[in-house]
Amino acid sequence: MSMIQEFKKVWKTYTIGMIWLLGLLWPLLGIHPDGTLSFEKTFTVWAYLFAGTFICLIVYVLNKSGSLDAVKGPVSKVWENGSAASKTVPLWVWLLAAFVMALLFPQFTGRYQQDVAINVLIYVCLGLGLNIVVGLCGMLDLGYIAFYGIGAYTYALFNTHYGVPFWICLPISAIFALIAACIVGFPTLRMRGDYLAIVTLGFGEIIRLILNNWMSLTNGPNGIMGINRPGMWWISFADGISFEHFWFKKLHLMYYVILGLVILTIIAVNRLNFSRVGRAWEAIREDETAAELMGVNTFILKLLAYAMGGFFAGIAGAFFVARMKFVSPDSFIFYESAMVLCMVVLGGLGSIPGIILGAAALIVFPEVFREFELYRMLAFGAVMVLMMLFRPAGLIPAKRMGTRSDDKE
Amino acid sequence: MAEPILELKDVHSGYGSIKALKGISLKIYPGEVVAIIGANGAGKSTTLMTICGITKATQGEIYYQGNLINKVLPEKLPTLGLCQVPEGRRIFPRLSVMENLRMGAFYRNDTDQIMKDMQHAYEMFPILGERHNQEGGTLSGGEQQMLAIARALMTKPTVLLLDEPSLGLAPIIVQQIFDIIAQINKEEGTTILLVEQNANLALQAAARGYVMETGEITLEDDAQSLLNNPKIREAYLGE
Structure with a gap:
């Protein structure tokens, strides 16, 4: 009986929602560019959605009326036991398991999966850098991708003109991006909030336009080709013992390079986060x-946060170019900045595991659902609404409680 | 009397074209509690912000321990022993109570002494000790005010500037806060400059008082005389 009562409570809103959806779907699917109208496709898509949501509705009603308690009880018990058991396992075991899985990943996967994984790791590196600026220091930076571009072009130019190898150029790229961040940050960081967001947005575009138009240096929109991959000296036993240089042509070697860089980034960001400087950033x-009244030099610390963000973007940029062997300004458009920002916000501001998950989600899901590319923006919107409702602080919100490295109990 | 520890000489300041302070002069002597009372918008908070250098003085001189501090950057002042508890508490809401206190000791490097001071803060405010792992923003108004004062004490101030410690608090909590202020002054010998709208309370806690009106100091006297002054009683004590 109670089931019918529960159903009576919700059927009105549900019906109105479905009719409204039909009204929205028809202009999208039923009006064709050549001016013809059709109804068939709209109704089939709608019918699928109706069937899907109706099942959800039935489950919801059953749950509300208590008919599912017989199933729910044991399931939640298992869940609780599982989570209690997982808490007894120390953190380093989890980290080690994740590390071993990441190490073995290329053994079980093909080119395509490794390619996606490399992409994810590049964005993890970018996301962790942006997290320092946005998540810790609270400065909304919409032009972050510019530093990625500077890192990328630094390696591309040094390598093609002077033949500087990747490993030497990696720190140079990072330092160049850091210096660029200082130059951009010095005049702009006096601004706060929305104003800073607009100015950084402008700087991001300026740097892209410079890359696009400085033909003599960057070859403009045609880009730079023929950039070397990372290489390495290795002991060769071919004729006696000698050292031989070889390039990382195999994709899984590139995967290990970026994996190493990401691990270094995670360690660095983690240490920054739980240091005196990290706390000062959060206070700002x-x-x-x-924070200023407590003796924090806010300007220097904001500049430091901005510079550190640029530093990690520079590392990611240099690797990106080494992986693609080609660079053009098209890779550094505003969409990329927005994407990285989305990852940070989706995953959870200030949370390192959250950002890794956010980057993975935003790269992997579009890949998995390639056939539904047309509906990507629709899905994006739906995910945003669901996130706002259920996880406003991100997928894995940052844990703020607990002690820092310099706190003694 | 001894040399004043904090002295303002004809200080002007403001926000853009708005003049908030039109020539403030006051003297604070070591170890005393001084109150500045006045109505909304009289420039009380601006006075404190100007002393701390957040709002820049456009004219006049500010001396602290005999040194001109007009040009000293705000973040250097806590290292000199001058700290403010700003209006509306302004604790760090998403940092834990402990981290808020650690922020107070930001410029200090003596970890052992910081830990001792933190223990002392927890003894002075037992509620903060109970909640040391809780986020600052989840504390009640009174607890936040205690946290703000405790945070300022972590800088080891010689002169403590307090801006409206009674703002938005229940009378019983206000009494508690003022008891603590008296205790800080007595036990630590901290000089206190108190800005308050609650004139009655402030003048009872203070030894001397200044009355501010529209950016100027109109009266300066012993707290007791101010309390007995019929004009003050009429204007600020509602009689």
Whole structure:
């Protein structure tokens, strides 16, 4: 009986929602560019959605009326036992398991999966850098991708003109991006909030336009080709013992390079996060004036956060170019900045596991659902709404509680 | 009397074209509690912000321990022993109570002494000790005010500037806060400059008082005389 009562409560909103959806779908699917109208496709898509949501509705009603308690009880018990058991396992075991899985990943996967994984890791590196600026220091940076571009072009130019190898150029790229961040940050970081967002957006575009138009240096929109991959000296036993240089042509070697870089980034960001400087950044995010009254040099620390963000973007940029062997300004458009920002916000501001998950989600899902590419933006919108409702602080919100490295109990 | 520890000489300041302070002069002597009272918008908070250098003085001189501090950057002042508890508490809401206190000791490097001071803060404010792992923003108004004061004490101030410690608090909590202020002054010998709208309370806690009106100091006297002054009683004590 109670089931019918529960159903009576929701059927009205559900019906109105479905009719509204039909009204929205028809202009999208039923009006064709050549001016013809059709109804068939709209109704089939709608019918699928109706069937799907109706099943969800039935489950919801059953759950509300208590008919599912017989199933729910044991399931939640198993879940609780499982989570309790997982808490007894120390953190380093999880980290080790994740590390071993990441190491063995290329053994079980093909080119395509490795390619996607490399992409994810590049974005993890970018996301962790942006997290310092946005998540810790609270400065909304919409032009972050510019530093990625500077890192990328630094390696591309040094390598093609002077033949500087990747490993030497990697720190140079990072330092160049850091210096660029200081130059951009110095005049702009006096601004706060929305104003800073607009100015960084402008700087991001300026740097892309410079790359696009400085023909003599960057070859403009045609890009730079023939950039070397990372290489390495290795002991060769071919005729006696000698050292031989070889390039990382195999994709899984590139995967290991970026994996190593990401692990270094994670360690660095983690240490920054739980240091005195990290706490000062968070204090600035919370209340800049109060932080200043407590003796924090807010300007220097904001500049430092911005520079550190640029540094990690530079590392990611240099690797990106080494992997593609080609660079053009098209890779550094505003869409990329927005994408990285999405990863950071989706995963959870300030949370390292959250950002890794966010980057993985935003790269892997579009790949998996390639056939539904047309509906990508629709799915994006739906995910955003669901996130706002259920996980407003991100997939894995940052754990703020607990002690830092320099706290003694 | 001894040399004043904090002295303002004809200080002007403002926000853009708005003049908030039109020539403030005041003297604070070591170890005393001084109150500045006045209505909304009289420039009380601006006075404190100007002393701390957040709002720049456009004219006049500010001396601290005999040194001109007009040009000293705000973040250097806590290292000199001058710290403010800003209006509306302004704790760091998403940092834990412990981290808020650690932020107070930001410029200090003596970890052992910081830990001792933190223990002392927890003894002075037992509620903060109970909640040391809780986020600052989840504390009640009174607890946040205690946290703000405790955070400022972590800088080891010689002069503590307090801006409206009674703002938005229940009378019983306000009494508690003022007891603590008296205790800080007595036990640590901290000089306190108190800005308050609650004139009655402030003048009872202070030894001397200044009355501010529209950016100027109109009256300066012993707290007791101010309390007995019929004009003050009429204007600020509602009689």
